Amino acid sequence: MIPTKGENTMQAVIMAGGFGTRLRPLTTIIPKPMVPVANKPMMEHVVRLLKKHKIEDLIVLLFYQHDYITQYFGNGEKFGVRIKYLLPEGDYGTCGAVGFAREYVKEEDFLVISADIITDFDLTQLIDFHKNKNSLATIALTSVENPLSYGIVIYDENYRIKKFLEKPTWSEVFSDKVNTGIYMLNRKVFDYIPEKTFYDFSKDLFPKFLKENLPLYACVLDGYWKDVGTLQEYRFCHYDVLEKKVEVYIEGRVIRCGNNDITVGDNTTIGENFSCDKFVIIGKNTKIGDNVTINRSIIGDNCVIEDNAVVFSSVIMNNVYVGRNCSIKESVIGHKTKLGNNVVVEVNNVIGEECELQNNAHIKANLKIWPRKIVEEGATVSTSLIWQEKWSRMLFGSTGVTGLLNSEISPEFACKLGAAFGSLLGKGKNVITSRDAHKASRMIKRSMISGLLSAGVKVGDLRAAPIPVVRYEVAKDDVDGGLHVRLSPKDPKVIEIRFFDKEGNDISVAQEKSIEQLFLREDFPRADLEEVGEIVIPPRAYEYYRDGYLKSLDLDLIRKAKLKVVIDYSYSTAVNIFPSILGELGVEVVSLNAFVDSSKIVRSEEKLKYALDQLANIVTTLDADAGFMLDNSAERIFIVDDKGKILDNQLSSMIVLLLRLSNLKDERCKIAVPVYMSNVINEVVKISHREVEVIWSKTLPRYLREIARQPDVKFVADGIGGYIFPEFQPAFDGMFAIGKILELLAKQETKISRIKREIPDFNVIHTRVPCSWEKKGFVIRRLIEEHKECRMDLIDGVKLWVSNKDWILFLPDPDEAFIHIYIETQKEKDSYKLLSEFSSMLNSWIKS
Numbered sequence: 001m002i003p004t005k006g007e008n009t010m011q012a013v014i015m016a017g018g019f020g021t022r023l024r025p026l027t028t029i030i031p032k033p034m035v036p037v038a039n040k041p042m043m044e045h046v047v048r049l050l051k052k053h054k055i056e057d058l059i060v061l062l063f064y065q066h067d068y069i070t071q072y073f074g075n076g077e078k079f080g081v082r083i084k085y086l087l088p089e090g091d092y093g094t095c096g097a098v099g100f101a102r103e104y105v106k107e108e109d110f111l112v113i114s115a116d117i118i119t120d121f122d123l124t125q126l127i128d129f130h131k132n133k134n135s136l137a138t139i140a141l142t143s144v145e146n147p148l149s150y151g152i153v154i155y156d157e158n159y160r161i162k163k164f165l166e167k168p169t170w171s172e173v174f175s176d177k178v179n180t181g182i183y184m185l186n187r188k189v190f191d192y193i194p195e196k197t198f199y200d201f202s203k204d205l206f207p208k209f210l211k212e213n214l215p216l217y218a219c220v221l222d223g224y225w226k227d228v229g230t231l232q233e234y235r236f237c238h239y240d241v242l243e244k245k246v247e248v249y250i251e252g253r254v255i256r257c258g259n260n261d262i263t264v265g266d267n268t269t270i271g272e273n274f275s276c277d278k279f280v281i282i283g284k285n286t287k288i289g290d291n292v293t294i295n296r297s298i299i300g301d302n303c304v305i306e307d308n309a310v311v312f313s314s315v316i317m318n319n320v321y322v323g324r325n326c327s328i329k330e331s332v333i334g335h336k337t338k339l340g341n342n343v344v345v346e347v348n349n350v351i352g353e354e355c356e357l358q359n360n361a362h363i364k365a366n367l368k369i370w371p372r373k374i375v376e377e378g379a380t381v382s383t384s385l386i387w388q389e390k391w392s393r394m395l396f397g398s399t400g401v402t403g404l405l406n407s408e409i410s411p412e413f414a415c416k417l418g419a420a421f422g423s424l425l426g427k428g429k430n431v432i433t434s435r436d437a438h439k440a441s442r443m444i445k446r447s448m449i450s451g452l453l454s455a456g457v458k459v460g461d462l463r464a465a466p467i468p469v470v471r472y473e474v475a476k477d478d479v480d481g482g483l484h485v486r487l488s489p490k491d492p493k494v495i496e497i498r499f500f501d502k503e504g505n506d507i508s509v510a511q512e513k514s515i516e517q518l519f520l521r522e523d524f525p526r527a528d529l530e531e532v533g534e535i536v537i538p539p540r541a542y543e544y545y546r547d548g549y550l551k552s553l554d555l556d557l558i559r560k561a562k563l564k565v566v567i568d569y570s571y572s573t574a575v576n577i578f579p580s581i582l583g584e585l586g587v588e589v590v591s592l593n594a595f596v597d598s599s600k601i602v603r604s605e606e607k608l609k610y611a612l613d614q615l616a617n618i619v620t621t622l623d624a625d626a627g628f629m630l631d632n633s634a635e636r637i638f639i640v641d642d643k644g645k646i647l648d649n650q651l652s653s654m655i656v657l658l659l660r661l662s663n664l665k666d667e668r669c670k671i672a673v674p675v676y677m678s679n680v681i682n683e684v685v686k687i688s689h690r691e692v693e694v695i696w697s698k699t700l701p702r703y704l705r706e707i708a709r710q711p712d713v714k715f716v717a718d719g720i721g722g723y724i725f726p727e728f729q730p731a732f733d734g735m736f737a738i739g740k741i742l743e744l745l746a747k748q749e750t751k752i753s754r755i756k757r758e759i760p761d762f763n764v765i766h767t768r769v770p771c772s773w774e775k776k777g778f779v780i781r782r783l784i785e786e787h788k789e790c791r792m793d794l795i796d797g798v799k800l801w802v803s804n805k806d807w808i809l810f811l812p813d814p815d816e817a818f819i820h821i822y823i824e825t826q827k828e829k830d831s832y833k834l835l836s837e838f839s840s841m842l843n844s845w846i847k848s
Helices: 042-052 066-073 093-099 123-133 187-192 201-211 231-242 411-425 439-454 467-476 509-521 541-551 555-561 578-585 605-622 649-662 681-687 701-708 734-748 752-758 773-786 828-847
Strands: 010-015 055-061 082-086 109-114 117-119 137-143 151-155 161-166 177-186 216-220 225-227 253-257 260-264 280-282 293-295 297-299 310-312 327-329 401-404 430-435 458-464 481-487 494-500 564-568 588-592 626-630 637-640 668-674 691-697 713-717 764-770 791-793 798-801 807-812 818-824
Touching: 010 042, 010 093, 042 055, 042 066, 042 109, 042 117, 042 123, 066 082, 093 201, 109 123, 117 177, 117 231, 123 137, 123 177, 123 216, 137 201, 151 216, 161 201, 161 216, 177 187, 177 216, 177 225, 187 201, 201 216, 225 231, 231 280, 231 297, 280 293, 293 297, 297 310, 411 430, 411 439, 411 481, 411 494, 411 509, 430 439, 430 467, 439 458, 439 481, 439 494, 458 467, 467 481, 467 494, 467 541, 467 734, 494 509, 541 578, 541 734, 555 578, 555 734, 564 605, 564 734, 578 588, 578 734, 588 605, 605 626, 605 637, 626 734, 637 649, 637 734, 649 668, 649 681, 649 713, 649 734, 649 752, 668 701, 681 691, 691 701, 701 713, 764 828, 773 798, 773 807, 773 828, 807 828, 818 828
Parallel strands: 010 055, 010 109, 055 082, 137 216, 260 280, 280 297, 293 310, 310 327, 430 458, 430 481, 564 588, 564 626, 668 691, 668 713
Antiparallel strands: 109 177, 117 225, 137 177, 151 161, 151 177, 253 260, 401 494, 481 494, 626 637, 764 818, 791 798, 798 807, 807 818
């Protein structure tokens, strides 16, 4: 029954506007008062306590995520109280917010209490004490072991407060009696609270009362009180509930289970061979499977705990699914989270709501996983998962280790990763480090260096340098490995960390696995005092690269051609070396964006198109022989021909290939291209009149670089602006590609536009279809099963040959939840018809 306004009831103001920052990820979506304790929101326990002491007229001050509170409590009728909600216009502080309720407080004395505490205090004792003392304000006090996080209070023999200090240091601790945040106030306090102004009880109002010698009293209460301010206190609060140290409302009935009495909600079923201790609460509509063990834990409503699961000292919230053979210890599992089979959650973890921990996932100790995250099958999580969508089963992706700055890749993460890399190499080894020009990359690289030094590795730091220079230095300077840190060219919020072996190549998959195992186990050895590594600056890295570059070209030939080119440096570190090289080539150069600008490292599609259009216009205006744009890492280039036409990357590859083959002395050679390249590559080979073996490669750069090291391989192109000329170095190098193209043009005394006319027309279209990770294998399997009659290549993905020249390639993305589709036919309309047909097919499979 809801009390009517005419009844003489005590009023209370409930402060329910807190953000609960320290309880994240539990409070990422819901406000702190709605976080459950013993399967009920904390605020419900407060409301029930107030009702118990006949305080039934409630004013609730809201702020953060207030809809969750109003929807749950409504007008208070189901709890036997009357609730009025107020939403202050701003953050007025604790006291200022209570002042916002002044026109709604009708009683002479009223109580103020937080919505996010757990207590069973005798509030009637507080009310009587306050009235007997004729106090203006009375603070409820209690004793705590560690008072540093609270306001401490000194009072005289009449309980009149003499001294008050908010959150002291240990040297300032003069009492173990602390302010609980529960107050009895007289309406006259509103005279001292300014309107719509930030005002705090502890820092403003109470010191004012002391200064003016106004009646301010302390009422020391026995009983349980906990400010659930941290995640650890949140879990410990549940232990106190289970051990009956605090009286709170627990829904359900007590049943006998073995030798213990436990509390179980309605419609809950428990399987055979259930094992538990006496400290267990299970909510309603929950299913417990066979051979389950639960000790010192609280299980929410509507949960499923499958067979052979073990839950120790944990809090499982509502609507959680726990698969077979799971182990959860001393952790909190949020609402609607799903754990697959064989999942291990080690101690002191907090898993936010609506997460998915897939089969065989392993969550290491002391982590937080934010809501709605996915931990993939078999993955081991060793660092908190905050903003990213998922934690991959592998530390390494297709471009090394990648992640969001300061959440997924933090300085701590980088230091640990550096230590793991250093441990793999061993004490006394040498590593070259480098980065792009951004300050975030510098921060992460320095953290990586700290980890390397701690493992006893000597570091040669190139600072900001282009990747081709780094690879060349690693290979030529007799060191044991290298690394480069940069912003991802796809997303400026993402950091990439790339690792190189002693030859300047990407480290092998086996080496990646070894680093990953060291990183996850955290058992890498540390150097002793005298074994700690040191940092040096390689003195001649740029000189070595420049000398090797110039020795690999016919300089006289290029100089005689008197070529004019326009080069866009894309604000990259290539500007530190490439202008001096071009000067040696005797080329007339017009430079664009030839300075380092860390704010422009990553170009959007729109800005890239604008820059290319600008490059093309300048080539036309100056009647230049060619235009080139380097990417920021100086690994790839975009090409504009002498007519000012921006060339498609695959067409550029065909042109450079034909130039290369036409100038080779060898009659026989090998070239390599990825499987998504046009089949016209075979026609280009025929035009060259040479015996050329085309190696169709997997698409990731590491595989193309590996092929470039094979004997007789003279040229590699990736179809997206990357070129390898192995005689210089077996790696993508945009700077050397520009020099080599100029040499080839000079040797043939030709123009790019003339070579372009020799290339047959072709059309490769590309799209991608969203596909969840768990469906990728299923979709590829269905493709193979449904098209057994077709000629099929399985070099990378599935390449179906529709005819001798027409094909369609299905390529699962290694880093994102997509399947790429590439199509080449003789007629463009046929390509789009196939695209429509196969996209529909894939989507139907994915949905099924």
